[in-house]
Amino acid sequence: MKHVLIVEDERSIALRLQQSLRAEGFGATIVSDGERARDCALSGAYDLLVLDIGLPTMDGFTVLSQLREASSRMPIIVLTARSGVADTVAGLEGGADDYVGKPFRMQELLARIRLRFRDGENAHLLRCGELALDLRTRQLHVDGRIVDLTTREFALAEIFMRNPGTVLTREQLIAAAWSDDVQPASNVIDVYVRYLRRKTGAQWISTVRGKGYRLDDSTSRLPTDSRG
Ligand code: CA
Secondary structure, three states: OEEEEEEEHHHHHHHHHHHHHHHHOOEEEOOOOOOHHHHHHHOOOOOOOEEEOOOOOOOOOHHHHHHOOOOOOOEEEEEEOOOOOOHHHHHOOOOOOOOOOEOHHHHHHHHHHHHHHHHOOOEEEEEEOEEEEEEEEEEEEOOOEEOOOOOOHHHHHHHHOOOOOOOHHHHHHHHHHOOOOOOOOOHHHHHHOOOOOHOHHHEEEEEEEOOOOOOOOOOOOOOOOOOO
């Protein structure tokens, strides 16, 4: 059973959320101050944190930053004031996975919690547009098609998928796919990018002349890009 840690000092909100989560089959524990929230979150007993910002002893932002500093990768949904755009931005930049403005509709918050859990089940998939790289099977899903990759193709696909929209130099790509003691010829990357393009379709990887290659996410894909 998934267990949600509710960090909220407004008792009525916390109880309502706890009741709703339990009705959905989740475990739900309430904590009402920041320091206890941090300690409970680090205990490893919970699968997701719903975190209010205004809290006694330590505010939600501090809890968030201390958890991320402690390398906690627990999904965190921040509750912010509806008008608090600055809070929302700060929360997301501080490492929150999502936010819900207060006052919130219970159904919306529950939907987001379910979504986080579903994403967690797909944590072995790196996604970029219609591409998904399965880190367990080392296969690439392209528009629903499943493509097998060689070891080096997989290593290159992984660094591209972890850095969509970013130009990667040949040196960076070599470092990702070849061990330090091997000095591959400089054009080896061009050869392997060609292999990858053959498998994914040419439109995904752009040549950035004189710099390297870039995996295009949907926002950076432009019709004028050169495709070497
Ligand atoms: Ca509060």
